Amino acid sequence: MMRILFLTACLFWAWVLQAQFSYRQMEDGVLLHPDPSLSGNAASVRVRVLSDKIIRVTACPGESETKSESLMVLPQTGKPVFSLSEEKPGKLLLTTPALSLWVDLSTGAIAYAKKNGDMLLKERPVTGRALVPAVFEGQPLFRIKQVFDTQPEDAWYGLGQHQEDMYNYRGQQVLLFQNNTEVAVPFLVSAKNYGILWDNYSLTKVGDTRDYEPLSSLQLFDKQGNQGWLTATYSNEKNSPDTGLVRAESEINYAYVNDSKLHLPAGFKPDNGVVNWEGSMSSGIEGVHKIRLTYAGYTRVWIDEKLVFDKWRQAWNPGSGVINFDFKKDKKYALRIEWIPDGGESYLTVKCLPPLPPKDKSSFAFDSEAGEQLDYYFIEGNNTDEIISGYRQLTGKAVMMPKWAMGFWQSRERYKTQQELEEVVTSFRKRKIPLDNIVLDWSYWREGEWGSQDFDEKRFPDPDAMIKKVHDQHARIMISVWPKFYEGIAVYDSFMARGWLYKRNIADRQRDWIAHGYTSTFYDAFNPEARQGFWDLINTKLYSRGIDAWWMDASEPDILSNVSPQRRKLQMSPTAPGTAAQYLNAYPLQNAKGIYEGQRSTDPGKRVFLLTRSGFGGSQRYAATIWSGDIATRWEDMKAQISAGINFSLSGLPYWTMDIGGFSVERRYEKPNEADLEEWRELNTRWFQFGAFTPLFRVHGQYPFREMYNIAPDNHPAYHSMLYYNRLRYRLMPYIYSLAGQAYHKDGTIMRGLVFDFSSDKAVAGIGDQYLFGPSLLINPVYTYRVKHRNLYLPHGAGWYDLYTGQYYEGGQTINAAAPYGRMPVFVKEGAIIPAGPALQYTDEKPADPITLYVYGGRNGHFSLYEDEGVNYNYEKGQFTEIDFLYDHLSNTLTIGKRRGSFPGMLAKRTFYIKLITKSHPAAFDFEERKGRRIKYAGEKIIVKL
Numbered sequence: 019m020m021r022i023l024f025l026t027a028c029l030f031w032a033w034v035l036q037a038q039f040s041y042r043q044m045e046d047g048v049l050l051h052p053d054p055s056l057s058g059n060a061a062s063v064r065v066r067v068l069s070d071k072i073i074r075v076t077a078c079p080g081e082s083e084t085k086s087e088s089l090m091v092l093p094q095t096g097k098p099v100f101s102l103s104e105e106k107p108g109k110l111l112l113t114t115p116a117l118s119l120w121v122d123l124s125t126g127a128i129a130y131a132k133k134n135g136d137m138l139l140k141e142r143p144v145t146g147r148a149l150v151p152a153v154f155e156g157q158p159l160f161r162i163k164q165v166f167d168t169q170p171e172d173a174w175y176g177l178g179q180h181q182e183d184m185y186n187y188r189g190q191q192v193l194l195f196q197n198n199t200e201v202a203v204p205f206l207v208s209a210k211n212y213g214i215l216w217d218n219y220s221l222t223k224v225g226d227t228r229d230y231e232p233l234s235s236l237q238l239f240d241k242q243g244n245q246g247w248l249t250a251t252y253s254n255e256k257n258s259p260d261t262g263l264v265r266a267e268s269e270i271n272y273a274y275v276n277d278s279k280l281h282l283p284a285g286f287k288p289d290n291g292v293v294n295w296e297g298s299m300s301s302g303i304e305g306v307h308k309i310r311l312t313y314a315g316y317t318r319v320w321i322d323e324k325l326v327f328d329k330w331r332q333a334w335n336p337g338s339g340v341i342n343f344d345f346k347k348d349k350k351y352a353l354r355i356e357w358i359p360d361g362g363e364s365y366l367t368v369k370c371l372p373p374l375p376p377k378d379k380s381s382f383a384f385d386s387e388a389g390e391q392l393d394y395y396f397i398e399g400n401n402t403d404e405i406i407s408g409y410r411q412l413t414g415k416a417v418m419m420p421k422w423a424m425g426f427w428q429s430r431e432r433y434k435t436q437q438e439l440e441e442v443v444t445s446f447r448k449r450k451i452p453l454d455n456i457v458l459d460w461s462y463w464r465e466g467e468w469g470s471q472d473f474d475e476k477r478f479p480d481p482d483a484m485i486k487k488v489h490d491q492h493a494r495i496m497i498s499v500w501p502k503f504y505e506g507i508a509v510y511d512s513f514m515a516r517g518w519l520y521k522r523n524i525a526d527r528q529r530d531w532i533a534h535g536y537t538s539t540f541y542d543a544f545n546p547e548a549r550q551g552f553w554d555l556i557n558t559k560l561y562s563r564g565i566d567a568w569w570m571d572a573s574e575p576d577i578l579s580n581v582s583p584q585r586r587k588l589q590m591s592p593t594a595p596g597t598a599a600q601y602l603n604a605y606p607l608q609n610a611k612g613i614y615e616g617q618r619s620t621d622p623g624k625r626v627f628l629l630t631r632s633g634f635g636g637s638q639r640y641a642a643t644i645w646s647g648d649i650a651t652r653w654e655d656m657k658a659q660i661s662a663g664i665n666f667s668l669s670g671l672p673y674w675t676m677d678i679g680g681f682s683v684e685r686r687y688e689k690p691n692e693a694d695l696e697e698w699r700e701l702n703t704r705w706f707q708f709g710a711f712t713p714l715f716r717v718h719g720q721y722p723f724r725e726m727y728n729i730a731p732d733n734h735p736a737y738h739s740m741l742y743y744n745r746l747r748y749r750l751m752p753y754i755y756s757l758a759g760q761a762y763h764k765d766g767t768i769m770r771g772l773v774f775d776f777s778s779d780k781a782v783a784g785i786g787d788q789y790l791f792g793p794s795l796l797i798n799p800v801y802t803y804r805v806k807h808r809n810l811y812l813p814h815g816a817g818w819y820d821l822y823t824g825q826y827y828e829g830g831q832t833i834n835a836a837a838p839y840g841r842m843p844v845f846v847k848e849g850a851i852i853p854a855g856p857a858l859q860y861t862d863e864k865p866a867d868p869i870t871l872y873v874y875g876g877r878n879g880h881f882s883l884y885e886d887e888g889v890n891y892n893y894e895k896g897q898f899t900e901i902d903f904l905y906d907h908l909s910n911t912l913t914i915g916k917r918r919g920s921f922p923g924m925l926a927k928r929t930f931y932i933k934l935i936t937k938s939h940p941a942a943f944d945f946e947e948r949k950g951r952r953i954k955y956a957g958e959k960i961i962v963k964l
Contacts, residue, residue, distance in 0.1 A: 039123040041110060043102050047073075048112060052126035054079075058147030058163075060392070063126035067098035070116040071399060072408050075128060077392035079149050079160065084390045086595065088217055089604050090635040091395070091412045117398055130212065130396055138212050138398065140167045142381065147392065154388055154599040155591060162218065162392045163227070165383040172210050173783040174382060175771060177224055178203035178633075179646055179666040179674070182340055183658040185771075185786025187225050188382075189374060190340070191308075194222040194603060195583055196574035196632045198335055199647035202603045203635050203669040204384070205409055209773050209783055213405040215395040215412060215635065219604040220388040221583050226378070227385040230310055230369035234268040237300045239350065248297040248353070254287045256358060262286075267295065270355070270368040273312060275580040278364035288315075288333075288359035295355040301345040305373030309341040312367045315360035322352050331650050332682035333361020334531075336580065360685075365580065388599040402668070402774045407765035409670035414639025416672050416761045420625040421888030422494055423567070423643075424754050425454030425861045426744055427716035430724050431681070432459040436478045442725060443491050447859070449727060451741060452748045454860050456488055457496045457569060457718070465533060469503030469510060471559035485564045492860045494566035496629065499556050501575060501609055505537040509555060513541055518548035522589045523577050530578075540575045543608040544601060545594035553616025561617065567627035568613055573606040574632045606632040607640070614640035623890050629714075633671060643673035643714050651680030651687065651719065656705050657801040661786035663712060667769040672761040674769060675714035678705045679729075683720050697803060698722070699736040700839065702729050707842035708799035710743035711791040713768045739840035745857065749945065752853040752866045752883060757792045759884030759898065768792060776813040779830070785811055793881075794850035794874075795821070798835065798843040808837050817848035817937075819874050824940030826876070846872075846943075849879030851903045851912075856947055862888065868929040870950060871903060872943055873912060873964070875936040879905040886921050897921040901955075910934075910964050917957040927956045934964045 041050045047066040054061050060077035068074055076083055087093075098114070105111040110121040113133070120129040127143040141147065146165035151158065173186045177194065179201040184190055187206075194202035204216035206224065216222065233248075241249040246268060253262035263283050272278040278288065286293075301307060311317060311327065314336040319327035321343060331337035345351075357366050384394070397408035410416060428446065433439040439458060446453040464474045473481045488495045503510040505524055513519050520539045529535025541548045556568070577589045583602070590598035590605070610628050617626045626641040633644040646662055649655050659676045666674045679702045686694045706726075709715055717724045726744075730736035747754070760766030767774065770790040772782035788810055791797050796818065798810040812818045814830030821844040827833060835843040846852065851873050855866040866885070873879070886898035902915035912932060931950035935941045953962060 039108070041123060046098055047100070048102055048110065048121070050121065050123060050126050052122075053124050056124050056144050057126040059149040060126055060147060065112060065119065065121060065128065067100040067112070067114055068094050068395070069096065069098060069408075069411070070114045071397060071404070072411065073117070073119065073130070073396040075392070075394055075396065077126065077147060077149065079391075085393060086390075088393075089219065089601075089607060091215070091217055092414055092636075094412070130398070132398070137169070138210055139208075139396070141165070142167050149392060152388060154597040157597050159388045159390060159597070159600060161385075161387055162389045163383060163385040164392060164394065165381055166214070167381045168208070169210060170380050171780070172208055172380065173773070174206055174208055174225070175665055175773065176203065176205050176207040176213070176669040177665065178669050179644065179662045181646075181649070181658050181662060182338055183654070183661055183786070184340070185661040185665065186784050189226060189379065191226045191228075191230075191371070192224045194224060196603050196606060196634075198572075198574065198576060198579065198631065199337070199649055201632050201644055201666065203633065203666075203671065205635055205669050206382070207402060207405055207668050209777055211399050211401060211405060211777065213397040213399075213409060214384070215397065215409060216384045216386070217393040217395065218384070218386040218389045219601050219634070220386045220599055221602055222384060222386040224384055225382045226371065226374060227383045228371060230371055232269045232271065233368045233370060235370050235372075236307075237302070238268055238297060239299070240266060240297045248295040251294045251296070252283055252286045252291065253293075254285075254291045256290065256292050270295065270366055272365055273367045274582045274585070275363065275578065278359070282364065288362055288364040291359065293357045295353070297353055298350045299353045300348055300350045301372065302348055303372045304345065304347040306342050306344045307373060308371040309343060310338065310367075310369050310371070311341070312336045312338045312365060313357070314363070314365040316356075316358040317366065318356045320352070320354045329654065330360070330652055330684060332648070333359060333363055333365075334579065335648050335682065336365035337650065363580075388597065390600075401777060402771075403765070403767065406670050406767055409635075410638070410765045413636040413670070416638035416765070417641050418625060418762050418886070418891075418893055419641065419643070419673060419758060420627055421755055422454040422861045423627050423714060424751060424758060425715070426452055426747060427455040427457060427496075427714070428453055428725060429457035429459060429716060429718040431718070431720045432461050434461075434477060436480065436484045440484060440487055443488055443493050445725070445727065447491055449732070450859065451726065452744050452859050453493055455494045455496055455567070455716075457716075458498065459569065459718075460498045460500065460571060462497070466504060466536060467507050468500070468532070468536065468538060470507050471499065471509075471556055482563055489564065492863065496567040496569050496627070497560055497565050498569040498571055499560070500571050501540045501543060501552065502538050502572060502577075503541065505539075513548070513551060516547070516551065518542055518545055518551055520577065520590055522591065528578055540577050542594055543575075543605055543612060548594075549608065549612025550616065553612055553620075556613070557616065557620055561620070568629065570609060570613065570628055570630040573609050573630045575605050575609075604634050606630055607634040607636055610637055610640040610642045614642075625889055625891065629675070635670070638671045638673070642671075643675060644671065645674070645716075646676040648681040649677060651683045651701065653701065653801055653803055655680050656701070656708070656799070657787060660708070660789070660799055660801070663769055664771040664786060664789050667713075667767050668771055668773075672766070672768050673713045675712055675716050676709065677716075677718040678702070678709040679717060679719050679724055680705070681719045683722070688721060699730045699734065700803060703736040703739045703839065704800045704842070706740045707743050708797070710747045711795065711797045711844070715747055735839050742840065745945065748858040748861070749854045749856075750852070751858065751861060752855045752869055753792060755888075756853070756882060756884040759886070759900075760882070762893070763884070772813055776815055779814040781811060781830075782813055790847075794847050794852055796845040796847065798845070800837045800842055806836070806838055807834050808843060809833070810835050810843060812845065817876050818845040819848065819935060819940070821846055821943050824935045824942055826937040826940065846874050848874055848876040849905065849907070850874045851879050851881035851905055852943070853881065853883055853903075854943070857945065865925050867925055868931055868948060870931045870933060870947065871912070873905050873932060873934045875905070875907060875910070875934055877907050885924065887923060892921060899924055912962045912964055914953065914955060914960045914962065916959045927954070929953065930955055932962060932964065
């Protein structure tokens with residue numbers, strides 16, 4: 019009887035729940051109607067099955083979805099396979115061949131598990147979702163938030179490119195706001211092999227989304243012990259910091275342009291002055307607090323007389339950093355903050371976050387300022403590569419870059435004259451330094467005609483002859499194009515008349531930094547007619563002359579540098595599709611779209627190449643390579659680029675680069691003494707070594723000039739090392755271009771965080787200063803001055819060979835590797851097959867023949883050599899070749915597979931040389947050609963006994 023009563027009660031409550039919280043199966047998933055009071059104001063939740071491993075979730079305040087077509091995610095096709103059942107009262111089970119989703123009918127919360135039941139991720143019920151009404155520019159929208167709970171040992175990566183030298187974002191906060199050096203990509207990847215693509219373009223916080231609090235959120239004490247503030251001392255004499263104005267201050271908040279002018283004391287001179295804040299601090303909360311600084315100039319922080327923060331950034335472009343400090347409850351810690359602004363525009367903020375509550379330590383959230391509905395995609399994979407593939411299924415293929423882009427690029431802040439640029443290319447050829455691309459950066463136009471795209475005839479008297487001369491020397495030329503227009507020039511007038519320009523910066527009469535200052539604005543890249551107009555402009559003025567590629571600067575859009583998000587939104591209002599709040603972060607995506615589609619329609623036979631300072635989810639489909647912006651020239655800035663580049667690649671975009679040597683230079687390097695000169699040379703040497711193993715290899719920056727022969731004479735070890743790695747890059751071109759082929763055809767990633775290939779090795783979760791370049795090369799940049807060794811971890815699951823000696827090491831250990839001045843530690847994975855081509859001065863100087871196959875024995879290995887025409891889009895039509903190399907360890911044989919595919923101009927016959935490297939027969943990777951076992955190949959399968 020009791021059993022019958024129990025079953026009756028269960029059926030009754032199931033009927034009540036189903037009646038109150040209904041659902042309806044759809045062709046591609048399920049539509050839920052949860053209780054809005056329990057589902058964060060969502061009256062309807064849709065769960066769509068896009069594939070076995072990709073789920074889309076939307077939550078709306080009403081019955082109907084209101085969001086317009088996504089700018090980031092492409093339309094998806096296919097017929098999903100799934101089943102839906104009500105396994106428990108109020109609980110739905112949705113299964114695909116790879117996933118099991120538990121859906122709560124009352125809250126609409128979803129739990130994601132693998133098909134075998136292993137839990138991956140859960141939407142937090144009741145308090146996890148929020149759609150809060152908000153109004154922007156008179157339009158009703160919502161602030162949107164979703165909290166996810168996950169496993170205690172999880173780790174999170176991706177989210178674009180950021181400069182705080184964080185790798186694993188667990189427990190951290192990431193702000194998605196496009197800025198110089200900061201790139202917002204709303205895609206998070208987990209070490210547990212899932213990803214979240216958040217389809218929202220507005221200002222967004224990810225991870226720990228609590229608001230940072232002012233410094234006064236801590237208990238502060240001045241130098242005399244008085245509670246409530248620190249002692250702030252201002253001096254215009256750097257060597258006498260204890261004299262001058264003294265104030266009681268409890269907040270440090272010079273965050274945006276003009277803040278310091280409004281709030282620094284009268285008479286203080288940021289160009290020469292120094293500020294010290296002194297006293298002590300405590301917290302009534304035990305645990306690790308985050309103290310976050312944004313800074314420009316020199317900033318140092320001491321806690322209990324220990325230096326815990328020591329940074330510099332150019333005065334006009336602030337950086338950021340976080341101090342993680344473990345507070346004991348109510349214990350006082352001596353605090354001193356020293357700030358030397360080092361420039362007229364001054365930036366410094368100090369803010370704080372207390373420890374995460376225990377319930378949030380295994381959670382992360384997306385919190386967006388504006389949107390019409392909650393919209394995200396869950397992607398599961400067996401490994402990180404599969405997750406990235408899912409991201410590209412949603413947002414587009416990473417199109418092939420021209421082969422020449424894989425070579426070396428030379429640039430400086432700008433070549434001021436035609437003669438300067440031509441002389442650099444000529445010098446490279448005379449010195450036999452390999453080179454493929456020269457860059458003409460900003461200000462080739464007349465001073466007051468930014469946006470005209472006209473050359474200043476006094477400095478560039480014959481641009482057509484300049485371009486021809488570069489081409490005649492077998493190099494390409496990239497040119498800078500900004501979305502910026504000075505008021506009053508003909509193009510400005512034309513665009514303004516058509517409604518294509520943002521007007522607020524003009525109305526504000528805001529002047530830029532050139533000479534006396536000019537008023538300017540940007541075009542609205544969200545307007546398809548404006549995009550076409552911008553392409554028509556640069557096509558007529560530049561592309562028709564023979565320009566090869568585009569440098570798209572300030573594409574955030576940086577209408578005025580260092581403004582608050584609120585001011586950026588005002589400067590962008592109105593945008594063509596809607597409020598600036600809603601579309602804030604998508605500008606660089608639309609800007610790239612216009613040029614990519616414009617060039618492909620004008621010249622469909624030539625690959626587009628875009629270098630842009632900002633990007634968004636989907637940028638890879640528009641041939642966009644993103645660089646890390648105007649970074650500074652310090653050792654810590656070099657180190658920060660490693661984790662920045664790895665996380666950017668983990669965001670699904672395979673092409674990334676940086677200014678080798680850093681862009682903005684400390685004054686001590688401009689007119690260096692002997693000691694500073696040697697540090698400058700070593701810094702550039704180490705950075706160059708690192709840069710040779712990034713997806714794009716380019717040197718750029720302010721004075722001093724960045725050509726290697728201007729950094730050091732040709733008898734200096736810096737010059738020798740840079741030339742060595744330049745030539746090594748070209749020898750590795752068959753390997754590197756094959757990685758580019760894999761990035762398109764197989765959704766591969768070139769710059770691979772260790773979680774890609776060694777996710778089962780828990781030791782790699784926090785290693786953000788090492789990575790794999792392709793599947794085989796372990797790269798370990800040296801980022802400390804004067805060191806000759808560095809500790810590095812050799813991941814478990816493979817053995818490792820020293821590239822330079824062939825010495826073998828077991829995996830799963832940390833070693834202190836040799837790092838002499840001229841060499842960066844590089845290790846090769848056991849089982850690797852690395853094709854090396856002939857020495858080159860430019861990528862298309864000669865065919866990749868002969869190729870030396872370096873085979874690293876000890877376990878089975880595979881590599882696929884990819885080739886195509888290198889400059890056009892015929893690969894999209896199937897015109898490319900692949901040759902598989904398979905090494906069998908037990909039989910000690912190498913199989914060279916039958917060639918697949920063809921393309922015009924391919925090598926029908928070629929020669930391979932095979933060099934086997936083993937534990938017992940170590941050998942260096944060297945520059946010798948035509949050495950090893952010689953094999954003639956005509957496209958048919960060959961098995962070689964080694």
